[in-house]
Structure formats: structure tokens, C-alpha cells
Amino acid sequence: GEDVEQSLFLSVREGDSSVINCTYTDSSSTYLYWYKQEPGAGLQLLTYIFSNMDMKQDQRLTVLLNKKDKHLSLRIADTQTGDSAIYFCAETPGTGTASKLTFGTGTRLQVTL
Amino acid sequence: DAGVIQSPRHEVTEMGQEVTLRCKPISGHNSLFWYRQTMMRGLELLIYFNNNVPIDDSGMPEDRFSAKMPNASFSTLKIQPSEPRDSAVYFCASKIGQGSGYTFGSGTRLTVV
Numbered sequence: 001g002e003d004v005e006q007s008l009f010l011s012v013r014e015g016d017s018s019v020i021n022c023t024y025t026d027s028s029s030t031y032l033y034w035y036k037q038e039p040g041a042g043l044q045l046l047t048y049i050f051s052n053m054d055m056k057q058d059q060r061l062t063v064l065l066n067k068k069d070k071h072l073s074l075r076i077a078d079t080q081t082g083d084s085a086i087y088f089c090a091e092t093p094g095t096g097t098a099s100k101l102t103f104g105t106g107t108r109l110q111v112t113l
Numbered sequence: 114d115a116g117v118i119q120s121p122r123h124e125v126t127e128m129g130q131e132v133t134l135r136c137k138p139i140s141g142h143n144s145l146f147w148y149r150q151t152m153m154r155g156l157e158l159l160i161y162f163n164n165n166v167p168i169d170d171s172g173m174p175e176d177r178f179s180a181k182m183p184n185a186s187f188s189t190l191k192i193q194p195s196e197p198r199d200s201a202v203y204f205c206a207s208k209i210g211q212g213s214g215y216t217f218g219s220g221t222r223l224t225v226v
Contacts, residue, residue, distance in 0.1 A: 033214065033215070035217075041219065041220075042204060042217045042218055042219040042220050043204065043206075043217040044217075045214040045215065045216065045217075048214055088156070100146065100158050100161055100169060101146070101158070101206075101215055102158070103155060103156040104155075105155050106155065106156075
């Protein structure tokens, strides 16, 4: 079945860039997503990328996709304390009109002063 | 739009009691998903519906769990009888078609004592 892996923890200084990595196994993955979850809150969609794209940029966020290596990354520029949260990578195979979303384990980002 | 609305936000119940979680998807979204989040197992898909029809319920843990979607604007997840190991945060999400993001509700934190 599908498997999505992430490192559990990342610590960065405020103002630095954060890079959160994700690997997935499903070669038929069509859409890949990044979600943010703050303590006690739901999941907030940050951005997503279609599998025929290599990169997508949205303000401070840059998503890079290496489809050959099945590797996805999220770069947060100028990381702020408000970026402290758990970040989930997720993928869908894209088959059918309601494909299920498979999540990674989540990466806890800690931003220090 | 008010987003995906879940109720209640918190539920504490005694073992053996019936629990009903409710979800109102975003108007116009035709797919609805129920997820469960625990520390041990992360985010697990329980069941999803497309156009009110259950498509995949393979994630439903046991016969104690059941889900319905009587119309496009309402879904329930029922646990009967509840057990302490059902304690988790239950999320509902909805989406429209392919190529769109999944919007999550704020979740219901269920505690079974």
C-alpha cells in the first residue's frame, strides 16, 4: 500500500529557512499536499502540487518535487515563531474522483529565538 | 463560507456508551472523509463518501463503528459501544473533484473513560 515518510522533528532559528522533507512510495501519486497543524487545532492546507510539476512557490513557501526519487520538500523562508507546528505531507493516487489522502507521520517544527 | 463544521468539539463519555460525531461539509463539495488522529497511529482514514455513497470503509476499525451520509450536507460517525481505545481526535474533511485541496474541520476530541 501507500507509504509516506517524514522525519519527526526539525529545529531552526527564527529568520532562517526551514526545509521539511518527505518521501513516498506510490509511483502513481498524482497530487501531493502539505498541511500544517497547530496545537489543538485542525489541519490547514498550505499548498499542493500536481505530479507533473517540479516546483511551486507561494510567498514564503517553496515546494520541490523529485518524482524520480519520490521526494517532496517544503521550504519555509524567513521562518517565524508562528510557523512552529506539525507539518504533514500527504499524497493521493488521483484515481477516481474521490481518492483518499494518505498522510505521513508529521514533522514537528520548532522555531527558536 | 464557514468551512467544514464538526460537532461536538469535545466529547467525554463512559465506556459502553454510544457516541455520535457530526459533520457538515462545505456546500458544493461532493466528497467527504472521516479521519482519526492518535499519537500512536497518526492520521488514519476511516471511511470516505463520494456523492453521499460510501466508497471505501476499509479503515473502519470494527463493527462498533458506522458512518452515514443521508444527504450532501450532513454525515455522522457513530461508535456503539465505545471503548477507551477509541479515544482520539476525529476529523471530517471535504473536497470537490480532483485537483483541489481537502478542507478539514476543527475535529472532535473524544475521550472514553
